[in-house]
Amino acid sequence: MKHTEIAIVGGGPAGLAAALNAAKLGARVHLIDRNDYLGGQLIKQTHRFFGSKEQRASERGIDIARELANQVTASKNIQVMTEATALGYYEDGVLLVEQHKKIFAIKPERLIIATGGAEKTLLFPNNDLPGVYGAGAVQTLVNVFGVKPGKRVLMVGAGNIGVIVSYQLLQAGVEVAAIIEAAPRIGAYWVHASKVVRAGVPIYTRHTIQRAHGHREVTGATVVQLDENWQPVPGTEKEFDVDVICLSVGLTPLTELLWQAGCRMVFVPELGGNVPLRNEHLETSVPGIYVAGDVAGIEEASAAMMEGALAGLNAAASLGYTTESLGLDRRNILAQLEGLRSGPVGEKIRKGLAQALL
Amino acid sequence: MCEANQKDLTIICRCEDITVDEVRAYIEQGVTDLEQLKRLLRVGMGPCQGRTCTPLIVNELARATGRPVREIPLTVFRQPTTPVKLGVLAGGTDHE
Numbered sequence: 250m251k252h253t254e255i256a257i258v259g260g261g262p263a264g265l266a267a268a269l270n271a272a273k274l275g276a277r278v279h280l281i282d283r284n285d286y287l288g289g290q291l292i293k294q295t296h297r298f299f300g301s302k303e304q305r306a307s308e309r310g311i312d313i314a315r316e317l318a319n320q321v322t323a324s325k326n327i328q329v330m331t332e333a334t335a336l337g338y339y340e341d342g343v344l345l346v347e348q349h350k351k352i353f354a355i356k357p358e359r360l361i362i363a364t365g366g367a368e369k370t371l372l373f374p375n376n377d378l379p380g381v382y383g384a385g386a387v388q389t390l391v392n393v394f395g396v397k398p399g400k401r402v403l404m405v406g407a408g409n410i411g412v413i414v415s416y417q418l419l420q421a422g423v424e425v426a427a428i429i430e431a432a433p434r435i436g437a438y439w440v441h442a443s444k445v446v447r448a449g450v451p452i453y454t455r456h457t458i459q460r461a462h463g464h465r466e467v468t469g470a471t472v473v474q475l476d477e478n479w480q481p482v483p484g485t486e487k488e489f490d491v492d493v494i495c496l497s498v499g500l501t502p503l504t505e506l507l508w509q510a511g512c513r514m515v516f517v518p519e520l521g522g523n524v525p526l527r528n529e530h531l532e533t534s535v536p537g538i539y540v541a542g543d544v545a546g547i548e549e550a551s552a553a554m555m556e557g558a559l560a561g562l563n564a565a566a567s568l569g570y571t572t573e574s575l576g577l578d579r580r581n582i583l584a585q586l587e588g589l590r591s592g593p594v595g596e597k598i599r600k601g602l603a604q605a606l607l
Numbered sequence: 608m609c610e611a612n613q614k615d616l617t618i619i620c621r622c623e624d625i626t627v628d629e630v631r632a633y634i635e636q637g638v639t640d641l642e643q644l645k646r647l648l649r650v651g652m653g654p655c656q657g658r659t660c661t662p663l664i665v666n667e668l669a670r671a672t673g674r675p676v677r678e679i680p681l682t683v684f685r686q687p688t689t690p691v692k693l694g695v696l697a698g699g700t701d702h703e
Contacts, residue, residue, distance in 0.1 A: 337685075374615040376618055377616065377624075518676075
C-alpha cells in the first residue's frame with residue numbers, strides 16, 4: 250500500500266494545476282494519468298487561447314501543457330504516475346491503480362478527482378459507419394498525429410470545439426462542407442465562428458443530421474432543418490457528399506470514481522450531465538474528496554486550470570500547509586474564475602453551478 | 608445482437624452492437640429500467656462501460672416514460688472502471 254498526502258486522478262489542465270499548487274504549499278502529491286504523457290486535452294489545442302493575461306491569452310494549449318508538465322516533473326513533492334489507470338475507489342479510502350500490468354493500492358489523505366469528460370454522440374441511421382468520428386478523435390488524428398481523417402467533412406455542432414476543429418481541419422487542408430447546429434444560435438465564441446465563415450464554411454443553425462449514407466464507409470449525409478419544437482421539417486433535406494461526419498455535440502463528466510466514493514451527485518444539463526455537489530472549496534459531500542475541471546461541470550481549459558489551482562491549494566491547506574499569501578492567492582483565483590464566467594457567455598455555466606453547490 | 612446484413616441501423620451501444628430499435632422494443636414491452644435493459648441487452652457492459660450509451664438510453668427512457676432525465680435511476684458504477692486483464696489481477700496488489 251502506498252501512502253500519500255494528496256492523490257490526483259487526471260493529468261490534464263485541472264490535475265496539473267492542482268498538483269503544482271498543492272506541491273507549492275509543501276504537500277506530497279501523487280499525480281495519476283492513464284496516458285503516457287501529461288496535459289490531457291491541452292496537447293491537442295494548437296490554437297491560441299484568449300482572455301486576459303492571467304488566463305494565458307495568446308498562448309497555445311500544447312505549449313501550456315508542456316510548461317506545466319515540466320514544472321510538475323521538476324517538483325520534488327510530486328510523484329508522477331503516467332500510463333496509470335485509476336480502476337476504482339473503495340469504501341476504506343483506497344484507490345486502486347493499474348500501471349504497467351501491476352496493480353497498486355494507494356491510500357491518500359486527500360483525493361482530487363480531475364478526470365475530465367467524455368464525448369457525447371448522436372443517434373442516426375448508419376452512425377456506426379467508418380468515417381463517423383467524435384471531434385476529440387479528429388483533433389487527435391490531425392493535431393497530434395498529423396493524419397487527415399478524410400477529404401471532406403460535415404461538422405455536427407457549432408460550439409467552440411466544433412468550430413475550432415473545423416478551422417484546424419481547414420488548416421490541415423481538409424475541406425469542411427458545412428457546420429450544422431441544432432440550436433437556433435451558434436454556441437462558439439464569435440471570434441472563432443467568424444474565422445470559419447470568412448474561410449467560406451457555411452454554418453446552418455436549427456439543422457441536424459438525419460442519416461449517414463454509405464455501405465462500407467461514409468459517402469454522404471442528409472441534413473434536415475428543425476422547427477421550434479426541434480422536429481424535422483419535411484422537404485428541407487440537404488445532401489452533402491462527405492467522407493467524414495464529425496460529431497461535436499458536447500461532453501459529459503467522467504464521474505465513475507465519484508459515484509464509487511458515494512459523493513452526492515446531481516443532474517445539471519448546463520454542466521453536461523451528472524456532476525458532484527461541491528462547496529466553495531471544491532470539496533464534495535465526502536470530506537477530503539475534491540473535484541476540479543470538466544468532471545465538476547463541462548467548461549474549458551482556462552477554468553479547469555483555475556479550479557485545479559483552487560482544489561490543490563484547498564486540499565493542501567486542509568492538511569495544515571499554508572503560506573502568508575494563501576488567502577490572497579485563493580481570492581485572486583476566485584476573482585479570475587468569476588471574470589471568466591461573467592457576461593452572457595458565462596450565463597449557462599453560472600446557472601449550472603448554482604444548482605451544484607452544497 | 609443486430610443482423611450483419613441489416614442496413615441503416617442506428618447503433619445506441621457501440622461496444623455491444625445494440626440498436627436503438629432493440630432498446631425501444633423492450634421499452635414498449637414495459638422494461639423502463641436501465642438496470643433491466645442492461646441485463647437483457649448487455650447495453651453498457653462492453654469495454655467503455657456505458658460511457659457512450661448510458662446518456663442516450665436515459666434520454667430514451669425519459670421520453671418514453673414522460674419522466675425528467677434527472678429522475679431516471681442509473682446503474683451501479685462498479686469497480687473496475689475499465690477492463691483489466693485477468694493476468695494483471697492474478698498478479699495481486701502491490702502491498703509493499
